[in-house]
Amino acid sequence: MDLSNRTVLVVGGTSGIGRELARRFAAAGSTVAVGGRSPQALAELAEEGFAAFSIDVTDSVSVASGRDAVLARYPDLDTVVTMSGVMLLEDLREPAHFEAAAATIDTNLLGTIRVIDAFTPHLVRRGAGTFLTVTSGIAFLPFPPMPSYAASKAGVHAYSEALRAQLAGTGVGVVELVPPAVATAGQEKVNPHALPLDDFATEVMHLLSQDPTPREILVKGVLMHRWAEREGTYDDLVAQRSRALAMLPGRHA
Template sequence: MDITSRTVFIAGATSGIGLELARRFAAAGSTVVVGGRRAGLLEEIAAEGFATVQIDVTDPVSVERARDALGRTHPDLDTVVTMSGVGIPEDLRDPAHFGAARETIETNLLGTIRVIDAFTPHLIARGAGTIVTVSSGIAFLPFPLMPTYAASKAAVHAYSEALRAQLAGTGVEVAELVPPAVATTPEQSKLNPRALGLGAFATEVMQLLKAEPTPHEILVQGVLMHRWAEREGTYADLVAQRSQALATLPGRR
């Protein structure tokens, strides 16, 4: 992908990985529109020089409004990144977890599909473009503390594969970004010393995106242990290791 001359919309880019990638695309020479729910954060990001649009991926009307606004202001849009997501710990022994499960699916999976559906006709009409979905290393190596998060990201992976097959021949490519644990704040670095630093992660991602052709999966070195755990025969041991986090649930200590 030529990252120097794109018109990129990133849904869910008011913080963390999304905002860092927005800055990297802009620094490379692309035009970037940052989408998010919180008006205050969007105002701060606009002060950096970004175009912004309000979008709540759990609200079909909000997604349609964002699509229509971008159609007016950025008719040359050629890259859509579905970054919006939530990760919530759940205790599956307690049926009260269902609310968290529903929120997770609504945002991570259905929100991704809503954004893709909103912009796919435009990209097909252009005859060229890129959709970047965002799954997770947890899609391939579950983190038992966040079961529905893992399920939602595994679904995003499967959906990305099907979308790529269905869009074959249209000129629209599909790339799946697969992040490992990424520390987006100093506090997160302290909580998870193994997490990849945000800057290092973004640098590696942008380098991978520049490849021609664009890889089907954007896999930084830090996520390979997740992606290929079954193939390497490390899956069971790693899931058992990650299950130790269940001790943080109330009543499990």
């Protein structure tokens, strides 16, 4: 993928990985717009020179109006990144967890689908373009304290595979970014093994720039997760990660 002359929309680019990737695409020479829900973050990005659009992926009307505003300003948009996501702890023994599960699925999976649906006609009409979906190493190696997060990201993976098959021959590609734990929003304090954001973004941009672009963007730090079943390490790794259930209220190691 030539990163130097694209027109990119990063939905969910107001913080963390999305914000850093927006900056990296811009630094590579692409025109970059950012969509998100936080007015303060959008204002900050606008001060940096990004076009900022209010888009709430849980609201179909917001997604549609955001799409119309983006395409009015950038009719040559060729790359849509679906970054929006939430990570919530859930204790499946407590019925109250369902609220967190519903919010997670609505944002991570249905939100991704809403954005893709909104921009598919435009990209297909162009006859060229790319969807960059974002899953997680947790899609392939669950983190038991976050079951709906794992399920939602596994869903985005499967959806990305089906989308790629359905768009074959249209000129529109589908690339899946699979992050490991990345040190954003203080996660480096929670998870000392989290990959530094700068290192992660550098590796991602290198992989994206390859020709042909890989279907899955897998930094070295996520290979353990992605291929755990193939390597026969899945059961042991899930057992290790299950120790984190102690962080749930009322649970003990």
